[in-house]
Amino acid sequence: MIEEPDRPAPYRAPRQARSAATLARVLQAAEEIASSAGLDEMTMTGVAERAGVAVGTIYRRFEDKEQLITALTERMLERREEYVARKLGAAEPSLPGVMDAYAHALLQSFADSSNLFPELLRVRGTRSLDRGARTITEIHRLLLEAAAPYVDQIRRADPQAALDTAARAVLGACFHNSVRPDPVTGEAARRRYADELGDMATAYLLTPDRPRTAGT
Numbered sequence: 001m002i003e004e005p006d007r008p009a010p011y012r013a014p015r016q017a018r019s020a021a022t023l024a025r026v027l028q029a030a031e032e033i034a035s036s037a038g039l040d041e042m043t044m045t046g047v048a049e050r051a052g053v054a055v056g057t058i059y060r061r062f063e064d065k066e067q068l069i070t071a072l073t074e075r076m077l078e079r080r081e082e083y084v085a086r087k088l089g090a091a092e093p094s095l096p097g098v099m100d101a102y103a104h105a106l107l108q109s110f111a112d113s114s115n116l117f118p119e120l121l122r123v124r125g126t127r128s129l130d131r132g133a134r135t136i137t138e139i140h141r142l143l144l145e146a147a148a149p150y151v152d153q154i155r156r157a158d159p160q161a162a163l164d165t166a167a168r169a170v171l172g173a174c175f176h177n178s179v180r181p182d183p184v185t186g187e188a189a190r191r192r193y194a195d196e197l198g199d200m201a202t203a204y205l206l207t208p209d210r211p212r213t214a215g216t
Helices: 017-037 044-051 055-061 065-089 095-111 116-124 126-153 159-179 187-205
Strands: none
Touching (some): 017 044, 017 055, 017 065, 044 065, 065 095, 065 126, 095 126, 095 159, 126 159, 159 187
């Protein structure tokens, strides 16, 4: 089999609980340093010191900083998928409840490490964008699954297309908030903004299509 170009080799995954715990500390340390100082300032030595392990321990798992960043990206995206899944699973059993849970989960998810997430996508380029697209696809699937019992409440002409539009609008608003220079910050302000996004999405889904004139 021919290896795809421009794809880093996967890091060595742990097989024992102790090794998994060490890896978790290393990735947490890497995230803390990268979030506060940026990826350029993150070094293998600095991560080892923050994690409380020997630098050789990190090099036994990762060949270089590139592999560490790859693992960090994967960890952050997996956490987002798991978080959204949990919040949708606990949503109030109604269409407004699902859309509200979706908006709150996404806004909080992007708020976590908000400075680091856009930098990871920018620095990692196409590979990270591809991985990010898979996360977006998974989050979208989770919403469709959670909203499936309530699709008959949607008053648009094409309920599935309308749900897709609402999902994209909320996702876009949450991502935009994470990269804008003046994001909504603070728990109360984020909660209020997420409420508004959920209300907006629900209002759209419960509003019939506008009348169309010939030629439009």
